[in-house]
């Protein structure tokens with residue numbers, strides 16, 4: 001039974017049961033799975049914040065990854081995916097006691113109320129935690145299209161298996177990098193990135209402090225934007241990941257059947273965030289994972305669940321996404337390796353993927369197709385790795 005959850009105050013009893021986290025069996029025979037204990041979840045009265053504390057141990061002391069998933073029906077199914085979370089979640093960490101996750105449930109599920117919520121903390125000593133990333137298996141896929149010259153020739157590409165972030169990197173996630181001194185820790189930065197950062201006195205994304213364009217810690221569940229390619233690279237290093245190649249990004253978005261959009265064919269406003277799509281945040285980003293089939297209240301907006309073939313969200317629209325490769329115009333696809341291409345070895349133009357919330361039209365060279373390669377939009381000149389715009393964010397990958 002679904003009741004309304006009203007903020008603030010919470011006027012009905014909020015019963016929050018919880019269970020211990022299940023661990024993902026490790027691949028190594030001698031390894032022991034981490035053990036989660038003492039999970040306590042509590043909603044702060046009168047607010048939409050839920051605090052989850054837990055302990056986790058690991059026999060080998062491995063670096064661990066955690067995620068949070070919840071059930072609205074006392075554990076029958078786990079159907080709630082907390083996105084607006086901070087603390088000891090969605091990142092690598094050491095085993096220990098007193099781990100804490102803060103979930104701003106009022107942002108993820110505004111106006112909703114359940115009496116039988118079960119919170120589950122899932123911790124893995126594998127490469128990723130459940131929900132954090134999805135696996136794209138090894139194998140061939142069809143890359144490119146005939147729509148634009150630089151997407152040709154359509155060709156078959158083999159990729160090794162990789163994990164890719166389910167969502168665009170959020171402000172909440174990026175805050176862990178800012179708070180950990182990521183901007184002043186040279187180890188996370190490439191030489192070129194560090195030189196750019198220091199010479200320009202870069203200490204945070206462009207609108208991080210002002211909160212403009214859904215930037216900064218005040219907008220935790222929204223994609224981080226206003227970051228250069230170098231900042232994206234440094235964040236990826238911080239979390240033990242890397243930026244996807246163009247080929248990895250495109251395969252994760254469209255799978256092996258050469259589909260046009262992550263969900264298949266046909267675009268409408270219930271599936272992705274673009275200009276004029278009618279979402280409650282029009283002309284700006286939506287929270288990541290917004291197009292998950294939910295009815296978003298206030299103002300009401302019904303989405304169609306629109307993951308990609310492997311379970312990613314927002315690869316079409318929302319934030320435009322940095323990828324690893326340099327761009328080399330019309331030439332690269334005709335000479336690129338058929339196995340694990342990584343782009344031209346050098347260049348001056350960056351390439352981005354997926355389109356964004358502010359595209360001025362959805363025809364010809366501005367669209368949300370999986371194969372579309374963005375090197376410039378409208379008045380924006382060719383993108384450089386040092387560019388920082390409010391429509392540009394990223395997601396990361398990790399090699400198993």
Ligand SMILES: [Ca+2]
Pocket residue numbers: 273274275276277278279281282283284357
């Ligand atoms: Ca929109």
Ligand SMILES: [Ca+2]
Pocket residue numbers: 168314315316317318319320321354355
């Ligand atoms: Ca996107």
